[in-house]
Amino acid sequence: MSSDSPPAVHAEHLVKTYGDQRALDDFTLSVPAGSIHGLLGPNGAGKTTAVHVFTTLTSLTGRDAGTAHVAGTDVRDAAAVRARIGLVGQYAAVDEVLGGRENLVMFARLLGLRRHDARRRADELLGQFSLTDAGDRPVAGYSGGMRRRLDIAVALIRHPEVLFLDEPTTGLDPRGRTDVWEAVRQAAHTGTTVLLTTQYLEEADRLADRVSIMASGRVIAEGTPADLKRRHGGDRVDVTFAPDVTRTQVTDVLPAGPAGTALSVTESPDGLHASMPAPGGTGTMVDILRRLDAAALTPTDIALRRPTLDDVFLSVTDPSPKENR
Ligand SMILES: Nc1ncnc2c1ncn2[C@@H]1O[C@H](COP(=O)(O)OP(=O)(O)OP(=O)(O)O)[C@@H](O)[C@H]1O
Ligand SMILES: [Mg+2]
Structure with a gap:
């Protein structure tokens, strides 16, 4: 072609x-x-x-x-x-x-x-x-x-x-x-x-x-x-902590994005889950591990998650954001 x-x-x-x-x-x-x-x-x-x-x-x-x-x-x-x-x-x-x-x-x-x-x-x-x-x-x-x-x-x-x-x-x-x-x-x-x-x-x-x-x-x-x-998805890092780790401990250590909106922390029976954008891919993940190590916080799980087309779809078809119409 x-x-x-x-x-x-x-x-x-x-x-x-x-x-x-x-x-x-x-x-x-x-x-x-x-x-x-x-x-x-x-x-x-x-x-x-x-x-x-x-x-x-x-x-x-x-x-x-x-x-x-x-x-x-x-x-x-x-x-x-x-x-x-x-x-x-x-x-x-x-x-x-x-x-x-x-x-x-x-x-x-x-x-x-x-x-x-x-x-x-x-x-x-x-x-x-x-x-x-x-x-x-x-x-x-x-x-x-x-x-x-x-x-x-x-x-x-x-x-x-x-x-x-x-x-x-x-x-x-x-x-x-x-x-x-x-x-x-x-x-x-x-x-x-x-x-x-x-x-x-x-x-x-x-x-x-x-x-x-x-x-x-x-x-x-x-x-x-x-x-x-x-363009519309972006990598994310997802981190899970043991149930005794508090929300404040997590938000004190992990980088918040612009206006503090990009870091999301949710609670579940197996502990706190934190998810944040990773514009630097594995570099961001290494940075996060260093911060956690310096604060003596050991996660039970950490993963770099590539965006899916679902993330893109939800982001561009979301009726709430300001850019689209
Ligand atoms: N023959 C028709 N007469 C009147 N309105 C129609 C007609 N065909 C489609 N529409 C309207 O046009 C719009 C687009 O419909 P269309 O069927 O093209 O969407 P779609 O993306 O194929 O949806 P779906 O995923 O449900 O198949 C809808 O609001 C629908 O109600
Ligand atoms: Mg159709």
């Missing part, structure tokens, strides 16, 4: 209105060709609306504003966009009575492939998604993960340039989820750009090259998972 190749998915200043509700409100997004992009956000943030605009299930009307392009094609040209994309929606589209192979052949025929080509493509996709052995069993007997993989296979029949997945693993058990992740990686491996929405931050962390976090119809943070953790 070269930096001058046009983005596979591109939206600028999109506004999409339902009645007097702005589901998208100055939504801007750019997804490089060949990448896996995660769209995160709380319920009602506008993730599905964005996917629907990109996949032309929702059309832009005169009351809407901004532009959206998929594979270089304006979404206002719905037929041209549809020929270049695959969509896996929230609900399975496959027929329960038919087997996986028959489903793939049927969809391939509906999409205009000849009988021979349809069968060959079905076999290829069954192999790619580890469904060959199950291919002739009715889908009704498939696990959730197998159905989702079949949905993805159906969406890939015509080698789309861009694959959209709206919450592909919601409701799956951990095994089903990892199987679907593997299927998404497979799709990306063959060159398809992937845009997926998810409520699971671990999913975005494990799967996505870049992540956009949405709230109230717009993107409020964007970057690689590692970038976002660095």
Whole structure:
């Protein structure tokens, strides 16, 4: 992927209105060709609306504003966009009575492939998604993960340039989820750009090259998972003390942040837990150990904790802070 190749998915200043509700409100997004992009956000943030605009299930009307392009094609040209994309929606589209192979052949025929080509493509996709052995069993007997993989296979029949997945693993058990992740990686491996929405931050962390976090119809943070953790999370040191250590002993020794807010001390039956930012990583941890040693306070546990995408998500979507709107 070269930096001058046009983005596979591109939206600028999109506004999409339902009645007097702005589901998208100055939504801007750019997804490089060949990448896996995660769209995160709380319920009602506008993730599905964005996917629907990109996949032309929702059309832009005169009351809407901004532009959206998929594979270089304006979404206002719905037929041209549809020929270049695959969509896996929230609900399975496959027929329960038919087997996986028959489903793939049927969809391939509906999409205009000849009988021979349809069968060959079905076999290829069954192999790619580890469904060959199950291919002739009715889908009704498939696990959730197998159905989702079949949905993805159906969406890939015509080698789309861009694959959209709206919450592909919601409701799956951990095994089903990892199987679907593997299927998404497979799709990306063959060159398809992937845009997926998810409520699971671990999913975005494990799967996505870049992540956009949405709230109230717009993107409020964007970057690689590692970038976002660095910018919005930050390392922390967590320290636990024996039950006889008092809160004052702890707050006297440990560094408080600006306005004394950054150090948090909580009580539990196994003693006090102190948690504080560690801008210097292990350096901060060593400093803390020195201070504790000088005060003859021995912790029962001390750990440097790397931020998770959950920390980032909570920090950027928290409605209370002053910076965001
Ligand atoms: N067809 C519609 N008619 C009216 N309002 C809608 C419609 N679709 C979405 N909305 C509103 O637009 C906003 C964004 O909804 P959307 O479904 O895009 O959010 P989401 O991020 O996908 O949420 P979830 O995580 O719950 O799936 C919500 O306030 C929703 O109520
Ligand atoms: Mg949704």
